[in-house]
Amino acid sequence: MPRMKAIAAAVQILQREGVRHAFGVPGAAINPFYAALRERGTIDHVLARHVEAAAHMAEGYTRTRAGNIGVCVGTSGPAGTDMITGLYSAAADSIPILCITGQAPTARLHKEDFQAVDIAAIAQPVTKLATTVLEPAQVPGAFQQAFHLMRSGRPGPVLIDLPFDVQMAEIAFDIDTYEPLPVHKPAASRAQIDKVLDILAAAERPLIVAGGGIINADATDLLVEFAELVDVPVIPTLMGWGAIPDNHRLMAGMAGLQTAQRYGNANLLASDLVLGIGNRWANRHTGGLDTYTRGRRFIHVDIEPTQIGRIFAPDLGIVSDAKAALQLFVEAGRERRDAGQLPDRSDWVEQCRERKRTMLRRTHFDDVPIKPQRVYEEMNRAFGKDTRYVSTIGLSQIAGGQFLHVYRPRHWINAGQAGPLGWTLPAALGVCVADPETTVVALSGDYDFQFLIEELAVGAQFNLPYIHVLVNNSYLGLIRQAQRAFDIDYCVQLSFENVNSPEVGGYGVDHVKVAEGMGCKALRVSEPGEILPALEEAKKLMAQDRVPVVVEIILERVTNISMGTEIDNIVEFEELATRGEDAPTAISVLNLDQMQFLD
Ligand SMILES: Cc1ncc(C[n+]2csc(CCOP(=O)(O)OP(=O)(O)O)c2C)c(N)n1
Ligand SMILES: [Mg+2]
Numbered sequence: 054m055p056r057m058k059a060i061a062a063a064v065q066i067l068q069r070e071g072v073r074h075a076f077g078v079p080g081a082a083i084n085p086f087y088a089a090l091r092e093r094g095t096i097d098h099v100l101a102r103h104v105e106a107a108a109h110m111a112e113g114y115t116r117t118r119a120g121n122i123g124v125c126v127g128t129s130g131p132a133g134t135d136m137i138t139g140l141y142s143a144a145a146d147s148i149p150i151l152c153i154t155g156q157a158p159t160a161r162l163h164k165e166d167f168q169a170v171d172i173a174a175i176a177q178p179v180t181k182l183a184t185t186v187l188e189p190a191q192v193p194g195a196f197q198q199a200f201h202l203m204r205s206g207r208p209g210p211v212l213i214d215l216p217f218d219v220q221m222a223e224i225a226f227d228i229d230t231y232e233p234l235p236v237h238k239p240a241a242s243r244a245q246i247d248k249v250l251d252i253l254a255a256a257e258r259p260l261i262v263a264g265g266g267i268i269n270a271d272a273t274d275l276l277v278e279f280a281e282l283v284d285v286p287v288i289p290t291l292m293g294w295g296a297i298p299d300n301h302r303l304m305a306g307m308a309g310l311q312t313a314q315r316y317g318n319a320n321l322l323a324s325d326l327v328l329g330i331g332n333r334w335a336n337r338h339t340g341g342l343d344t345y346t347r348g349r350r351f352i353h354v355d356i357e358p359t360q361i362g363r364i365f366a367p368d369l370g371i372v373s374d375a376k377a378a379l380q381l382f383v384e385a386g387r388e389r390r391d392a393g394q395l396p397d398r399s400d401w402v403e404q405c406r407e408r409k410r411t412m413l414r415r416t417h418f419d420d421v422p423i424k425p426q427r428v429y430e431e432m433n434r435a436f437g438k439d440t441r442y443v444s445t446i447g448l449s450q451i452a453g454g455q456f457l458h459v460y461r462p463r464h465w466i467n468a469g470q471a472g473p474l475g476w477t478l479p480a481a482l483g484v485c486v487a488d489p490e491t492t493v494v495a496l497s498g499d500y501d502f503q504f505l506i507e508e509l510a511v512g513a514q515f516n517l518p519y520i521h522v523l524v525n526n527s528y529l530g531l532i533r534q535a536q537r538a539f540d541i542d543y544c545v546q547l548s549f550e551n552v553n554s555p556e557v558g559g560y561g562v563d564h565v566k567v568a569e570g571m572g573c574k575a576l577r578v579s580e581p582g583e584i585l586p587a588l589e590e591a592k593k594l595m596a597q598d599r600v601p602v603v604v605e606i607i608l609e610r611v612t613n614i615s616m617g618t619e620i621d622n623i624v625e626f627e628e629l630a631t632r633g634e635d636a637p638t639a640i641s642v643l644n645l646d647q648m649q650f651l652d
Contacts, residue, residue, distance in 0.1 A: 055227050056225050057226055058085065058089065058221055059189040059223075060086050060088075060192070060220035060221070061092070061093070062192055062226035062228075063220075064090055065093070065226075066197065067096060067124065068096065069231055070122070070196070073096060074096065074114060075099070075124040075126055076098070076125050076483065077098065077126030077127055078100065078103075078104045078128070078132060080127065080132055080155060082128045082129035082130075082154075082156055082217050083128040083129070083154065085220035097486075100515075101479065101508065102508055102510060103507060103508065104131070105135045105136060105138050105139060105505065107125040108125045108152065109142070109468075109473075109475075110123065110482050111139065111143075111151075112142060112148055112483060113443065113480030113482065114483035114486055114487045116466045116483075116484070117483070119271035123151070124150070125139065125152050125153070127152075127155070128154065129154060129156045130167075133152075133175070133212070133214065138471070140179040140180055140210045141471050143209065143210040144210055145468075146471070147207050147209055147265065149204065150210045151203065151212075152180075154172055154215070155215060156185060156215055157216060158216050158218040160218070171185075172212065176212040179210070180210050181203065181209040181210065182199060182202050183211070185215075187216070188219070189219050192224065197231070198234070201234035201235075206237060206238065206239070208269055238356065238374035238377060239377075240377035241371050241372075241373035241377060241378040243385065245373075246382055246385050250382075250386065253285070254394070254395070257325055258401050259326040260285065260286050260287070260321060260324040260327050261286070261328045261329075262290060262308075262329040262330070263276055263288070263290065263330055263332070264331040264332025265290065266330065267376075268292070268331075268462045271462075279379055279386055280303045281303065282383065283386050284303070284395070284402055285398060286305035287305060288307060288308050289304070290309075290332050291312045291469050292467070294307065295461050295462045295463065296462055298438075298459075302402070305317060305405045306318075308321040311337055311451040312453075314412070314414075315408075316413075320409075323404065323408075325349050326350045326351075327350070328351075329351065329352065329353045329354065329367075331355060332355070333364070334364040339364070340618060341619045341620075344622075345620060350368045352368060353369070353370045353371070354372075354373055355372065356374050356375065414455065414456070414625070415630040416430040416638065417430060417635050417636065419581055420609065421579065423581050423608050424608070424609055426452065428452075428522070428524055429452060429638075432494070433456070435588035435589060439464075441463065441464045441488065441491050442464060442494050442495075442496060443467070443493060444466075444467050444477055444497070445467065445472055445473065445497070446468070446473075447531045448498060448526070448614045449496055449497060449524045450472075450498075453496045455614070466484055474500060475504025477495050478505050478512075481519050481521070482508060482512050485519050486515075486517065492519075492592070495519060495521045496522050496524070497524070498523075498526065498529075498530055499524070499526065499547060499564070502564065507571070509601055510571040510572055512601035513571055513573050518595040518596070518599045518601060519595065520601075520604060522588075523606065525564065525607055526610050527561055528546050528548075528611070529547065532545050533546070534616075537613075548561050554566060558607075564603060565603070572600060573601045573602065574594040574595075574600060577605045578604065578605065587604050612626075614626070
């Protein structure tokens with residue numbers, strides 16, 4: 054049996070489990086891992102400039118491709134605590150990442166040693182497993198179990214904490230005898246699926262709510278096939294956006310309080326049955342449960358048994374992996390179609406499509422300073438169906454959710470539940486590592502952008518080109534809008550006179566200078582007509598210089614974005630679109646004679 058350091062065995066296991074990239078920040082307690090990484094030479098490492106960012110890079114990496122598991126690495130003490138936010142946002146969105154931390158030697162753990170903190174205890178509520186490995190011979194088993202857990206059931210993150218002496222100790226290990234553990238995923242039975250189809254057949258106005266679980270299960274083709282078979286419109290959740298293309302005739306819009314379309318909410322409110330698959334009835338999707346559930350029945354299919362009935366009691370709950378369920382849905386649906394047993398849904402589908410054509414918000418404003426709605430109109434013009442968008446939180450993300458278009462799974466990459474400011478930039482870098490071929494476009498407000506702004510230098514150092522659309526209102530815009538309820542505008546404004554950059558006109562930070570200082574390219578835009586040319590120029594710069602390109606768009610400081618607390622009572626702040634030219638890049642334009650689907 055070969056003998057090697059326990060940490061060398063860990064690195065071999067990472068490789069065997071499919072890891073090719075890692076994101077991290079070294080430190081004394083994790084140097085044995087870095088030495089093993091270097092010796093093996095099979096895993097590329099991106100050096101982050103903040104450890105939290107390494108965790109978000111790992112998340113972006115996982116979210117980009119089915120089967121990916123992002124790995125983030127840090128030393129003992131503050132590195133682990135910095136990564137807790139990444140573990141939280143990964144856990145919240147059912148995203149597997151593996152966090153590896155160094156630790157003080159086992160003999161000194163109870164001595165308040167330098168940078169010794171009980172990171173396993175801190176990480177426990179935001180991971181599927183968080184463990185400090187105390188026996189060197191248990192290191193292989195800990196990694197084997199980690200991959201098994203991350204991939205089984207509801208996916209999620211794991212933390213492995215490795216004391217210095219445990220990493221260095223020699224163990225007997227032979228990678229040729231190592232096998233990944235089988236992955237466990239519950240599957241619906243045919244009887245359960247037949248029952249769902251019976252209930253569906255009895256409904257007059259059914260909808261499918263498609264959650265992120267369908268994307269995690271890599272089952273979006275099956276979803277679209279099933280929806281087409283039974284001719285039932287689909288409402289994706291924010292995490293499920295892209296599961297069905299925006300321009301598909303059965304895509305009925307997103308419902309919710311913020312990242313939703315007017316027609317999405319209207320369609321949901323008009324339904325009499327909702328079949329939720331791989332979703333979790335998030336409160337920003339449902340709003341008040343009375344409004345959401347009144348007058349309709351619910352079926353809930355989810356991989357995690359304890360999710361059924363968590364938010365409200367469904368009429369039928371089924372525990373299943375989304376792919377396993379959808380395979381049977383398609384099989385059973387085909388049989389019913391061939392037997393001529395499927396009801397005609399064309400009236401209901403047409404009603405949903407009519408709302409999609411007519412219930413639009415206005416995007417076409419010529420105002421200077423620029424109104425945010427116009428930015429998304431121009432982004433729709435500039436970026437094609439392949440674009441992978443990355444965003445996190447704020448008015449920018451909310452308006453992006455309302456106005457942008459997504460055509461493919463994993464092309465809207467968003468920290469949905471946790472919404473940690475600063476996530477966008479490092480997550481976008483992780484997306485670039487996972488998919489260097491596709492255009493990546495990040496969308497941030499000024500404050501989100503500033504939270505982990507130093508990561509721009511990582512993009513420049515490692516040649517990770519992407520476009521960062523930075524919509525600058527010099528405000529904590531979402532919080533400013535929320536403070537209207539308190540009649541205050543307090544501790545939310547970011548403007549100041551920049552003594553070095555009078556040209557930013559009191560907007561404070563000169564993002565162009567900062568980005569250039571970090572080795573990136575940057576453009577600033579103040580007029581609506583300049584947006585599209587700037588985005589086109591950004592594409593060229595990105596290809597030419599192979600670094601992140603920031604396009605800063607100076608916005609009107611105060612613009613309220615549509616939102617509310619009930620899905621039947623969303624507050625609109627701007628006049629609505631009444632003509633095609635008010636919303637020229639809406640997925641189906643108002644004027645029927647101009648009806649077009651964007652390429
Ligand atoms: C770590 C963290 N702290 C605080 C918040 C609360 N929060 C949500 S959005 C926001 C302001 C965002 O401002 P900006 O990024 O400029 O976006 P805008 O709303 O102006 O478009 C804040 C403070 C958060 N989501 N995350
Ligand atoms: Mg802002």
